[in-house]
Amino acid sequence: MTDFVLVAGAWLGAWAWDGVAARLRGAGHDVHAVTLSGLAERRDTRPSGQQTHVRDIVEEVERLGLRDVVLVGHSYAGVPVGQAAERIGERLRRVVFVDANVPVDGESFLSGWPSEHVRRTIDAQGGYWPPLGPEDYAGQGLTDEHIARIVGATPHPGVTLTEPAVLTRPLGELPATYVKCLLDGDEPMPAVAALLGSDRWELVTLDTGHWPMFSQPGALARVLHEAAIRP
Numbered sequence: 001m002t003d004f005v006l007v008a009g010a011w012l013g014a015w016a017w018d019g020v021a022a023r024l025r026g027a028g029h030d031v032h033a034v035t036l037s038g039l040a041e042r043r044d045t046r047p048s049g050q051q052t053h054v055r056d057i058v059e060e061v062e063r064l065g066l067r068d069v070v071l072v073g074h075s076y077a078g079v080p081v082g083q084a085a086e087r088i089g090e091r092l093r094r095v096v097f098v099d100a101n102v103p104v105d106g107e108s109f110l111s112g113w114p115s116e117h118v119r120r121t122i123d124a125q126g127g128y129w130p131p132l133g134p135e136d137y138a139g140q141g142l143t144d145e146h147i148a149r150i151v152g153a154t155p156h157p158g159v160t161l162t163e164p165a166v167l168t169r170p171l172g173e174l175p176a177t178y179v180k181c182l183l184d185g186d187e188p189m190p191a192v193a194a195l196l197g198s199d200r201w202e203l204v205t206l207d208t209g210h211w212p213m214f215s216q217p218g219a220l221a222r223v224l225h226e227a228a229i230r231p
Helices: 014-026 050-063 075-087 116-124 144-151 190-195 217-228
Strands: 003-007 030-034 069-074 092-098 176-181 201-206
Touching: 003 014, 003 050, 003 075, 014 030, 014 217, 030 050, 050 069, 050 075, 069 075, 069 217, 075 092, 092 217, 176 190, 176 217, 201 217
Parallel strands: 003 030, 003 069, 069 092, 092 176, 176 201
Antiparallel strands: none
16 A cells, blocks of 8 residues: 555546546555645635645645555646755655656746746736646547546646755755656657656656646556556
C-alpha cells in the first residue's frame, strides 16, 4: 500500500482526481487529493505566491504523518510538487509528473514559453488567470461534460505563475516518472527532456490529451500504480 498525494493543475481542485482516486483505492492504496490555496473550495484563501502552494503540499504530508509517499503533479502543479518532493525528504517514494511543467531553480511557471498574453490576461483580470474557452480543449480526448467542468473551474491566482521556483538539489536526483500525454504533443519540453537523461527518471506515454484524469482515468491510475511498485 502506498500513500498517493495528488495535485491537479491550473484552475482545478481535488475534485479533478475523483475517478483516478477511486481506482487507486480499489487497488489498495491510500489517496489524498490536495486543493491548493486560492482554488475550488479554498478559493477564498488568497495565496501569497507559488511557495504557498509548495507549503500546502508539504504541510498535508506532514499533517497526515504520511510515509512512502508518491507525489503526483499535473500540469502547473508539477512546479510546486517538484519542490515539495525534495522538501519531504525520506518520506518520498517517488514523484510523478503528469504532462506537467517541472520546477527550474530561479524560473517561474511562465518562464520559457510565450507568455505575454497570459500575463496581460492576469493583469486585466485582477490578478487571476481564468480558464480557457471551450474551443481550446478540442482534440484532447475530452467529452463536452469534461470541458464544461474545466471551463467552469476557479480562476487561477496569477502570482503563483510568476513567482520563481526554489530548488536546493538537482531535480534529476529524485526518483521520478514523467507521463507524456501524446495528444498534447509528442515530445517533452526541453527542461523535461534534460531530466530524462537521469537514470532515476523514466518516461511513460499515454495516448490521450493534457487532462488524462478526465479522459483516461483508468489508464492513468494504472500508470500511477505501476510507478508506486517500482523498486
